[in-house]
Amino acid sequence: MHAAKAAGFSWCPFLRLKRRELKAILESMEMAERYKPFQVAKRKVMEKYGLLGSRADRLATALLYKMYRLQGVLDDVVAEVLGVEVRRLPAYLRQSYRLAAYLALYDTGRDSRLAEQLLDYAARVAAARFSDSEAERVEKLYRVLRGGKWSPSRDVEVELRLLLPPVIVKRLFKLLGSMDEVERFASAVNNPNPIYGLRVNTLKTDMEEVLKALEEIGVEAWPSRRVSGHIRYRGGLPYERFQPLREGKVVPQDESSAAAAPLLSPRPGARVADLCAAPGGKTTHIAELQRNRGNIIALELYGDRISRLVDLARRTGTYASINPVIGDALRASTLVRRADSVLLDPPCSSTGAIARHPEARWRLTERVLRQLAARQYRMLKEAVALLPSGGRLLYTVCSVMPEEGEYLISRALEELPVSLVPLHGPYDASPLLPGTMRAWPHRHGTTGFFYALLERR
Numbered sequence: 001m002h003a004a005k006a007a008g009f010s011w012c013p014f015l016r017l018k019r020r021e022l023k024a025i026l027e028s029m030e031m032a033e034r035y036k037p038f039q040v041a042k043r044k045v046m047e048k049y050g051l052l053g054s055r056a057d058r059l060a061t062a063l064l065y066k067m068y069r070l071q072g073v074l075d076d077v078v079a080e081v082l083g084v085e086v087r088r089l090p091a092y093l094r095q096s097y098r099l100a101a102y103l104a105l106y107d108t109g110r111d112s113r114l115a116e117q118l119l120d121y122a123a124r125v126a127a128a129r130f131s132d133s134e135a136e137r138v139e140k141l142y143r144v145l146r147g148g149k150w151s152p153s154r155d156v157e158v159e160l161r162l163l164l165p166p167v168i169v170k171r172l173f174k175l176l177g178s179m180d181e182v183e184r185f186a187s188a189v190n191n192p193n194p195i196y197g198l199r200v201n202t203l204k205t206d207m208e209e210v211l212k213a214l215e216e217i218g219v220e221a222w223p224s225r226r227v228s229g230h231i232r233y234r235g236g237l238p239y240e241r242f243q244p245l246r247e248g249k250v251v252p253q254d255e256s257s258a259a260a261a262p263l264l265s266p267r268p269g270a271r272v273a274d275l276c277a278a279p280g281g282k283t284t285h286i287a288e289l290q291r292n293r294g295n296i297i298a299l300e301l302y303g304d305r306i307s308r309l310v311d312l313a314r315r316t317g318t319y320a321s322i323n324p325v326i327g328d329a330l331r332a333s334t335l336v337r338r339a340d341s342v343l344l345d346p347p348c349s350s351t352g353a354i355a356r357h358p359e360a361r362w363r364l365t366e367r368v369l370r371q372l373a374a375r376q377y378r379m380l381k382e383a384v385a386l387l388p389s390g391g392r393l394l395y396t397v398c399s400v401m402p403e404e405g406e407y408l409i410s411r412a413l414e415e416l417p418v419s420l421v422p423l424h425g426p427y428d429a430s431p432l433l434p435g436t437m438r439a440w441p442h443r444h445g446t447t448g449f450f451y452a453l454l455e456r457r
């Protein structure tokens, strides 16, 4: 029996999906598994079926967002119920299993009727393309979970509650000190309506003008209490209708990201190296703080990303201060002669930015974390080599992993010729390494960030 029938649903005729819609949604899911970002893969499929903007398109978007946010926990549930390792399955089956688990555990709303037709259809296709037993397993999974005949292990129970994998929960507990606070972190990053930010480009405008423009288009916005020249807002900002954005008068940037450049106190005329610079939010901020009398070397590994930085620099009127260079921060000491100060904002686990990247949390493993931290440390060594004595280096990551923050800086303090310059706000001192600082989603309503300011001895 198919899952939908097993659940005893009777379809409302208005809520029936057509065969073409069912096909397009499932194909979007399969494509989203193969091509990143999933939004682009889905769009291509919807275009092919002539369904862009249709209800099928909206349903596929909603399902993909939800399933990506829950991906790891859905896979662990399937493993516990059926003993199947979802990540090893062909793309189509992988999505069918996740869909069945998602629908059974979470989807109870109006659209669930549409989604269950989808599951029914998914099982039929699984039977045709793979085997009857695959289809039966998809259905069994749905039945067991829907019927409440399964109780999760402790780890999976925590995952289901927090929507975070153990690799992250363990570290959060170390940093935050209580499960209560870890839960507050989880509900902040799983909140679908986070606070966004705009940095006011004071080379072109002021806070008042931008707040007025936001009010005129009905966006609820207010000045940040922690970071000067920063605006916070909730809800969607219609980018195409918001003139100050197109004119480079504002830059979309989270508050905690905009808090970074001022910590480096870049003086006009100083030579600054920004080693992982694109898309340039912090580079252009440094230029602004130097009143556009800077000499900033903006290093970035990827050409397409440096183009984004150049666009932003042009838009914000800071291009004259910025020298974009395509190059590897791991070889910075051979590419950059010297710098009075350095910003290092390297690629990281993005665990502080979970709210923005719904699936990133499930890709993180102990091994990936070790590799990231090893590369960050090598970049840090290169960054220190560029500095004269007394020169300062700001290290930042949007991560809540101490391996990418406190542990890495502790090691640098032991092995490299640097001392810590204690930071006193605008966010909280790290309990694991006093003098360094952390911004938190649940305490400060912004992306989680780690900051350390170092001075070359």
Ligand SMILES: C[S@@+](CC[C@H](N)C(=O)[O-])C[C@H]1O[C@@H](n2cnc3c(N)ncnc32)[C@H](O)[C@@H]1O
Binding pocket: 257, 275, 276, 277, 278, 279, 280, 281, 282, 283, 299, 300, 301, 302, 305, 327, 328, 329, 330, 345, 346, 347, 348
């Ligand atoms: C966290 S982002 C930087 C964000 C940027 N600082 C900002 O505020 O807009 C890290 C950047 O480093 C780049 N990157 C990755 N590996 C690199 C390398 N080996 N050398 C230089 N840049 C690298 C990535 O492509 C990415 O653009």
